[in-house]
Amino acid sequence: MLTRGWLGFAGREQMLRTEEQKERHALANHKWYLSHKQQTLKHNFSWRQALKLEVFSYYSKSPIPFCLHCGQTDIDVLCLDHICNGGVQQRIRLGNIGGHKFYSRVKKHDFPEGYQVLCANCNLKKAMVFCRNGNSL
Ligand SMILES: [Zn+2]
Numbered sequence: 001m002l003t004r005g006w007l008g009f010a011g012r013e014q015m016l017r018t019e020e021q022k023e024r025h026a027l028a029n030h031k032w033y034l035s036h037k038q039q040t041l042k043h044n045f046s047w048r049q050a051l052k053l054e055v056f057s058y059y060s061k062s063p064i065p066f067c068l069h070c071g072q073t074d075i076d077v078l079c080l081d082h083i084c085n086g087g088v089q090q091r092i093r094l095g096n097i098g099g100h101k102f103y104s105r106v107k108k109h110d111f112p113e114g115y116q117v118l119c120a121n122c123n124l125k126k127a128m129v130f131c132r133n134g135n136s137l
Contacts, residue, residue: 048100055080055103060117067119074119080106081118085130 033040056065056078066073080102082090091098097105106112118126 068116069122072119077120080115
């Protein structure tokens with residue numbers, strides 16, 4: 001059984017009646033994906049970048065996201081930090097999701113409080129200080 005790349009087919013999938021129809025549809029989907037792979041990858045990358053920008057802009061309270069500690073604006077090195085720590089436990093609880101899946105979840109839950117934007121260095125430094133003070137991640 002082939003897997004589908006995106007949820008847009010979920011509704012259509014339910015309309016299909018037989019296993020044979022489902023399998024034929026999956027093959028057609030996969031064939032389409034292979035013939036449009038570069039276009040799809042480019043589209044997905046753009047979508048993930050736009051999502052990250054939206055989420056990070058929200059938590060930075062600025063159209064250009066930045067590290068709350070040092071001011072770094074390179075979005076490639078920015079990350080979403082749990083203000084009160086506990087990111088590891090949350091990641092385990094949510095099934096080890098990260099990146100765009102986590103950003104989608106944050107957006108879906110209407111941007112809950114408790115997050116801030118930090119660069120990777122400042123986030124790592126925060127974790128090191130946290131652990132140095134006798135805490136564990
Ligand atoms: Zn920083």
